[in-house]
Structure formats: structure tokens, C-alpha cells
Amino acid sequence: MTEVEKAAGDEEILKTWRDAPAPLLPLLHAFQERDGHLSPEVLEKIGRTLRIPAAELHGTVSFYHHLFLEAPGNRRPRVCDGPICRLHGSTALLSELADRGARPMACAGRCDQPIPVLAGGRLLIGACAEDLAERPSPLPPPPAEHLEECVFRHIRSPGRATLEGYRRTGGYEALLAAARRGRPLEIIAAVEASGLAGRGGAGFPTARKWSAVREAPGDPKTVVCNADEGEPGCFKDRALLDHDPHAVIEGMVLCALATGATRGFIYLRYEYPQTLEILRRALREAEEAGLIGEDAAGSGREVRIHLRRGAGAYICGEETSLLNSLEGRHPFPRNRPPYPVTNGFEDLPTVVNNVETLAAVPQILRKGPDWYAGLGRGAERGTKVISLSGDISRPGNYEVPLGLPLREVLEDLAGGPPPGRSIQAVTMAGLSGGFLGAGDLDVTLDETSLRSRGSFLGAGGIMVFDDTRDMVDVAHQAMSFFASESCGKCFPCRIGTWRLKERLGGEAGPPSREEWEAEVREVGQVMKAASACGLGTAAPLVSDSLLRLFPEGIAARFDGSGRE
Numbered sequence: 001m002t003e004v005e006k007a008a009g010d011e012e013i014l015k016t017w018r019d020a021p022a023p024l025l026p027l028l029h030a031f032q033e034r035d036g037h038l039s040p041e042v043l044e045k046i047g048r049t050l051r052i053p054a055a056e057l058h059g060t061v062s063f064y065h066h067l068f069l070e071a072p073g074n075r076r077p078r079v080c081d082g083p084i085c086r087l088h089g090s091t092a093l094l095s096e097l098a099d100r101g102a103r104p105m106a107c108a109g110r111c112d113q114p115i116p117v118l119a120g121g122r123l124l125i126g127a128c129a130e131d132l133a134e135r136p137s138p139l140p141p142p143p144a145e146h147l148e149e150c151v152f153r154h155i156r157s158p159g160r161a162t163l164e165g166y167r168r169t170g171g172y173e174a175l176l177a178a179a180r181r182g183r184p185l186e187i188i189a190a191v192e193a194s195g196l197a198g199r200g201g202a203g204f205p206t207a208r209k210w211s212a213v214r215e216a217p218g219d220p221k222t223v224v225c226n227a228d229e230g231e232p233g234c235f236k237d238r239a240l241l242d243h244d245p246h247a248v249i250e251g252m253v254l255c256a257l258a259t260g261a262t263r264g265f266i267y268l269r270y271e272y273p274q275t276l277e278i279l280r281r282a283l284r285e286a287e288e289a290g291l292i293g294e295d296a297a298g299s300g301r302e303v304r305i306h307l308r309r310g311a312g313a314y315i316c317g318e319e320t321s322l323l324n325s326l327e328g329r330h331p332f333p334r335n336r337p338p339y340p341v342t343n344g345f346e347d348l349p350t351v352v353n354n355v356e357t358l359a360a361v362p363q364i365l366r367k368g369p370d371w372y373a374g375l376g377r378g379a380e381r382g383t384k385v386i387s388l389s390g391d392i393s394r395p396g397n398y399e400v401p402l403g404l405p406l407r408e409v410l411e412d413l414a415g416g417p418p419p420g421r422s423i424q425a426v427t428m429a430g431l432s433g434g435f436l437g438a439g440d441l442d443v444t445l446d447e448t449s450l451r452s453r454g455s456f457l458g459a460g461g462i463m464v465f466d467d468t469r470d471m472v473d474v475a476h477q478a479m480s481f482f483a484s485e486s487c488g489k490c491f492p493c494r495i496g497t498w499r500l501k502e503r504l505g506g507e508a509g510p511p512s513r514e515e516w517e518a519e520v521r522e523v524g525q526v527m528k529a530a531s532a533c534g535l536g537t538a539a540p541l542v543s544d545s546l547l548r549l550f551p552e553g554i555a556a557r558f559d560g561s562g563r564e
Contacts, residue, residue: 008034010045018049022265022345024060024328025308028067033121037073050328060330063487065105065312066118066270072101078118082107082232083431083463083477084389088114089127096129106314106481107232108271111389111463112138112396116271123273137242137274140385140397144413148375150383151359152399155244161278163285166246172291174365175250178257179299184214187258191361194369195381200226200317200354201429201458201534203447206361209351212341213259216349221261223252224345224352226322227268227275230314231430232481233461236385237355239397241268241275244359245282249305251358253296254365255351256303264305265345267322270312279307314485318533319352321487332489333533354459356385377403380446384457390426390464391417400445407441410464421466425549429458431478432534434541435471437549454545472553475546476504482539493536496527500543506557513558517547 008016013030017023024046031042038061047057061067068074079085079094081104093115094102102117110116110125117124117132126132139156143149159165166172178187192207213221225248229237241248252264268276283305286292296303313331315321320334323345344350360382364372373381380402386409389395393415400409410416410423417423425435433455436443443449450456465474483497502508503520510516524540531537547554 010042014045014049021263021306022308022326022328024050024052025311025325028061028311029309032067032074035073036075036120037068037071039069043069052328056330060328063313063330064270064310067311074118075120076100077102078105079103080105080108080110080114080116082111082481083427083474084111084233085114085116086477087390087469090115093117093126093128105271105312106230106485109229109235109238109269111233111235111387111461118271118273121273123271134274137238138396139243140239140399141394141413143399147400147404149399150363150372150375151240151244151247151356151385152397153363155240160244161242161246161282163246163282163289166244170366171246171362172250172297174362175253175257175291175297178254178365179297179301182299184258184260187254187365188214190365190369191258192369194364194372195376196357196360196364196372197382198354199356199360199384199459201231201432203457206353206357209341209353210255210259212339213261213349213351216342218342218348219260220263221259221348222345222350223255223259223261223264224319224322224326224350225252225264225266225355225358226317226319226352227266227272227355228310228317228322229269229272229355229459230317230485231432231459231461232478233387233389233427233430233463234459235387235389236397236460238272238275240355240359240385241272242278245279246286247359247362248355249282249286249292251353251361252305253292253303254361255353255358256296257299257301259349259351261351262302262304264303265326266305266307267316267326268307268309270310276307276309283307313487314481315487315533315535318535321533322352323350332487335532375401377401377444379403384445384460386445387459387461388414388464389462391421391423391466391469392464393418403444403446406436406443406445406462409445409462410441417464417466421468423464424467424469425465425471425474427461427463427465427478428455429538430461430463431481431542432456432458432538434538434545435475435549436545454548455541470553471546471550472504472557475542476501478542479504479539482535482542486535490530490532490536492527492530493532493539496523496531496536497539499523500540504543504546513555516558517554520547 017027108116124132125135154169196206197203321331325331340350479501483501488494
């Protein structure tokens, strides 16, 4: 167990967390780690302690995939059944573990290391039951000689995850210098000059967000690191947190000094238990060294950072859902405006930044904004970490200049498809950007180029499918994921994802191909126009790109009189 000893009683657990910031998630995890599930008696005590109505608490708990109301609860194995793990035999592994009550789970962020299995508090990896073992997160492959990195610049240095190892290559120098100068506007000015924009998918200018929080009335202000990396095919944040956690902590404290925030949260996805322990150690080291706490880095400012673990919900990657989750509410997306910069955590000004965004800030301040801006190609500024998986020779994380041709990443850096095979399609933005076909591989990795092909870069997850794959089946799997993960708040997404799933799977729909395609397009148009958040607007890109790129695959599902 981690938060509390397994022998701890109910009152001891409640006392440990009831007065802590954002207490609900750690309380739920503490009891579940002890008992394996959350009993009615435990939920009643939690609800009474935190003054949450029983019905509301039950609805919130049952929303998360990795919180369980009945035994065997988290003792039951959960096998990743995401798109890449399916290619590597997750269905067979599920069958092997059936006698243990195994169940499938959505992509667990190990696309470069299939197949992950969660059992109790452990993450095991292996292609078959007898091969399952705990395995460390792999380091990114070495960079090409002609490419300069930012966030991966020192990640391969020995001991980099420790405070001592981080400081050997200049770690915390930027923070200590900024704390001595005491000029927060200089931090924001440097970030603005660098052109750094959000690396979690939205691409919003980082300095503009920080300035808005600094200028917004209300205290205490908050910095939130969004490490809920739930998009299938994305695993870059895990690499940064596992091998360079202090870079993220330094970026958070710099953000706090720049914005006037006094508290921070790292919201980590549930499926990363090894990362959880690495972050706990790094936060202890930073606090013991005086880099966070009452007098952060000698700045005279209090900055405390709290680690909170999610519970398995894709929608919590959306920043307002994440904030509701932190606050112990049902994790629906919020209506905007107001925006988190003025009305975020506890309705106060809040910065929400991605792991990669925060990790870039210390390097920008150390080496200068012009250096960072110059890393991009053409008019693009900076770099982007690409998570590459699937039918590719060297899967992994690659930090590349924005504006680099996609084909160069696939063929030169990652070695291309397996011998004798060709690339049929790639997904962009994990699944959210839909498909690009073989004729699209000369696009450059920037929003302008990708949006001209009906896609977008997003968080940078790219899954590769060779010419042996059934792309209609891949699209059906993708829509099944979106249908399962829709929070249900708005009906265009809640109903639309299921209708598209049914049609892609041959479960329902008009009998003629022409009517089927028209209906799929119409459902997608409604979803894009009326959904409340990015899940509902992005999911139709899967079906849209399938119709555009793979008409022969759709035609094969129909005969002369209708559906096969």
C-alpha cells in the first residue's frame, strides 16, 4: 500500500486525508488499496466526512473504470485492449487470464511496450501470461544527429530521475535564478518570446494563459499539471515523468512564481502506478531541498505541490473535467465561459498545463527563448514529442521539430514498417485526429499542414497500420472506445458515438451503401456542431477519414442487395 498502511483503520484513513486539498480521490484510493473495493459502509463514511450526498458519491465512484464497488475489485486483472495491444494479441491474453476473472481495459499508455496488465497495485507487461512482469518505462531512442532536443535534451543522463542526477545537468538553475531576481513578468515574457504553446493537444499560447491567471482577481491561485494521458497511442508524458520528473516540478514552480500561484497539483492517470512512486520520491526530494514548500527556492513565496491519482476516465484529460474530478465532483466537462484562468479549481484562477509544456519551461529560461523558437522548421516554433507505435520498426517517443515531414519521422527515425509491408494508414492525435492515408505521409507535423488534410496533431500520438490491417475494423474499435468513454453529459456525443459504433460494426444502419454513408456523415456533422467538448467533435474524424480514404473497405461490407 502507499498512502496508508494496510492495517490502518477507517478513522485513521479518514483523518489522514479529510483536511487535505482535493481529498476525495486519495481517500477512495486508500480504502480500495486496503480492501480491494469500496464497500457501502466505506462510502457512507467518506460521504459523511466530506459532506457528499450518497447518491452523488455513488454516481461519481461508479463513473471511473478503476474504482470498484464489489469484490474482487482491483484484485481482478485488467488487460489493455487498446488498438496497438490488439495487434499484439491482447484478446489471446485475456483468454489466458480468464480463470482469474480478467477483464479488458482501455489503452493503458504502454503502446511502446505491449501488453500491460493491471492487477492490484501492480502494472505487469508481457505478451502471454507466463511472461508478465514489472518492467521499467523505456528511454526515448537517441536523437538523430541533425535534430536538437528540448525536453529530452538530458533525459538519458544517468540518474536523471533523482534530484542529484537532475542537478548535474543544470536542473533547477532556472528556478533559483528566477527566485533570486523576483521578477515574475520576466518569466512570462521569456515564455511568450519562445512561442511555447500547449503540448497536450489544444495548442493554446502558454504565456497568454499564465498572464490571464496572474491578472485575474482571487486567491489562492493554482497550477495544475495535466498528466492524465488517456488518449490511445500517447505515452510521452509517462516517459517524461518516469525519467525526468524534476523538470516538470521545476516548470510548475516557475509557473507558480510567474502567476502568483501558491498551490499546485499533478493529476496523474491511474494506469501509471510506477510513475506514481517516482513522482512521490521526486516531490519529497524537492521539498527536503527547499525547492517547494513555505519558501520555494528561496523566493519568499509559498508553493506546495500535491500529487493526485485519477481513477480511469478518458474525459478527465479535458481540463474542466479534470478540475471537477480534483474537486470531488462528477467529472463532466464544464460549460465555458467562464474559463479556468478565472474560474478554475475551487472557482479560483487556475493554470492547467500539460506535462510536456511544463517540462520545456526550464530549458527555455536556461537557454533562451530564441534558442527554443529556432528549434522549429519554417514558421513553426519549438519541438513536439511524438509517440509512435503499431506496425513500425522502432516504436517509441521522438522529440522532433515542429514542421518536420511526417515521412521523415516514420521512415528515417523509426525505420519504417516491418519488412515486406507498406504503410496503409496512420492515426493522428492518438485516435482523435482520425486517419491519414499512404498518400498523406508528406504532410509536415504542424497544425496548418495537418488541418489541410482534415486532421490535427493534438498530443502527438501516431499509430501505424500496415497493408494487412482491416481499417474498417480499426475504425470500429476506435469508435467503440469513444462510445465507452463519452461522459454522457450531452446527447449528440452520448448517442452519436454509439450510433457510429453500431454502423461501423455492422450492427445497425441502412441496408444500402449510399444510405449508410449518408447517415454516417450526417451523424458526424451533428456531433461536430453540437457536442459539448472535444471528444464529441473529434470522434467523427475517424468515420469521416474512413469514408474518404478507404471506400473499398466499406464496399466490401456490402453486396448487391445490402449489408453482408
